[in-house]
Amino acid sequence: MCYAIPGKIVNLNNKIAIVDYFGEKRNVLNEFENIKIGDYVYAQGGIIIDKIPEKDALEILNFWKEYFFELKKIDQKLSQQRVSQNVNTEVLQILQKVNLNQQLGKDELLKLLQISTTDTNSLNLIYTSANNVRQKELDNACCVHGIIEFSNYCKNNCFYCGIRKDRSILRYRMLPNEIIKTAEIAVKKFGFKAIVLQSGEDFWYNDENLVSIVKEIRKFNILIFLSIGVRSLETYQKLYNAGARAVLIRFETSNKNIFAKLRPQTNFQERIELIKSLKKLGYIIATGFLIGLPNETYEDIINNILLTKSFEPDMYSFGPLIPAIGTPLENVKTIDETTVLKIISITRFVDRQSKILITSSFETLSKEAKRNGLLSGGNSLMINVTPKNYAKLYEIYSNRPNIEKTIEENIKNTIELLYSLGRAPTDLGI
């Protein structure tokens, strides 16, 4: 099983290398001292994470050789714009601008979001146009990261979250060795090249613990994403030095009033400043928002997309709020799949070259949601690799998808889906 295709270094200029995947070239960051032109490497998130012997690389590339072009053909076919009759004229005008690679104004983005669920012709054109932009800009590359949810303790009480401090649930903490072992299995047995380490805001893990976990996992030559909430910049600097290179942290909502209401004892500005500072520290940023918070307007959603863009993230991560039983928002009505698909497409128009994650919360909305998301502009996925006894307890929302399935099954289903859509695990570069 391969989640990444090795590329060959064809150019090196200081820290920027050009990697070739069967003729397709990507710029990547090189932090290795001993890399030279002609070497084979794995890149993730635009960073070279591992060098691999030529013999091994050629073997893997041989496997991919025919498949790679076959997949591209499938993707090209599926991503053609399909204009049918009776498309809303304003939508047609806006999408014309998209085709000409022009930036859309806020009112145009709002207009797309306001298209009615019943106007399926316009909606389908929006989705296929977004998929077309994705294909033209990034080809069929799709990244699949593993995620380890290592603790469900949290000192916070976010109203929407099922592991909030005041919810009475069985709590767990994986010991540092267990986390490292889980990452090792994800890398060596399942082939992941990027792992997200996620938890509630749990200060049982001090800097020393976190640094040693990151250092050990970095030895597996993968990209390490942190998703541990607000910590001091000093901590994040130490973790960067230990080898972490990416942070997944959503600002959750651009609406300060909603933020203040739903995230007691946390601070909007602090979170925003943290995201900016992490970027300055050199971290790859994945950020975004929740969709469907009480009193949220369409304008808030457009502001959320634009705020995400302002951080120049590597990846957009947004998904619907799914009620968690026993939380203050347990009775909130979940946003519908169509609205989320519109948001995915609009995001693709706003930031043509970004990674847009299809989240597992979105997957809960329907059986086809994941597929539909990938066909509407999405191009990234995560697979849960948390040991099953813990994954059950990491209940940020109720009825999480695929929790009962084995990791092997989830991987198999995801890979089958990606192949059916013609997507390949090449890195997207920077």
Ligand code: SAH
């Ligand atoms: N504690 C860290 C990371 C864990 S929570 C943090 O808050 O950043 C990870 C994400 O889960 C949050 O960013 C939030 O957007 C999402 N989340 C929490 N409750 C949710 C719910 N009920 N439905 C969908 N997503 C939820």
Ligand code: SF4
């Ligand atoms: Fe804690 Fe994150 Fe849940 Fe808020 S969203 S309660 S910070 S785990």
